[in-house]
Amino acid sequence: MKKRLSMQQKYMIVGFLFLLPAIAAYLVFMGYPLVRTFYLSMMRWNGFTSMTFIGMANYKAVFQDRVFWSALRNTIYFAVFSSFFSVLIGVFLAWFIMYMRRREGQVFRTILFAPSMIAPTITGLVFMFIFTEDIGLLNGFLRLIGLSDFTTAWLANTSTVKPVVVIATVWRQFGLAMVLCFAGLQGVPNELIESAKLDGASDTNIFTRILLPLIKPQIEIATMFTLLTGLRIYDSVVSLTAGGPARFTVVLPMWIVENAFTYSAFGYASMMCVMFIFVVLTFIILIRLAFRGERYEY
16 A cells, blocks of 8 residues: 655655756756866867866975965955944944934944945955055045154055955945844843842843843854955955055965956966855864854843
């Protein structure tokens, strides 16, 4: 006698059928390019002639590539510092807005989140007009208030250009962290805060001992998003510094694109993409480890 499927099995089959289009799209647009990248990383190919299998030669050559390691350091620098300050500012702004009235809070959230909706290229151009040496708004303001000695070529000075890129990235990212953390704060019951106040807890103690632990999942998500955005930074650096001065701010995505489309070294560029994937996975694992531990329910 033929065995009938249980209701749970039927639901599983129906659910899998609904997932099939998404799985197919993922395999076509994500899975295949990823496998293709691994394959190309072991080839010598200029995009026109036939491919030549060279094994691990590209991976060995990268250890002699000073630009690659400089670009990797810059990418990690921008990602870590921009993520840290974006989340830090986002958490404090979310805490500040939580005590506002509803209408004022909505206005402030909209204004502060607006930079996150601006294209990275536009962000770079905006900050270029601010930090340009001759016609930049910052130097003009410093001259206006009599602080001409503090003016400098912000985008050409190696001691200031990297912090400028971080500032531009933070300006574009902190709104997302703020919205995520504010959503977490809104889910905290007022009873917890009121009872803490009755016990004599200050606002600072309430923030550090009650609110921060309760919004830990939102902080983790904000850190993940901002860090991954910082790791794949490209457009804003191209429009702001173009990798200068003297390749001092070149980032890994820029060096990958340059090798692929300027030098026609698609195999070498694919190898750097593979290494970049492992860098991103490493940071994801580190974030998961950093935020592991107790999770509070309320």
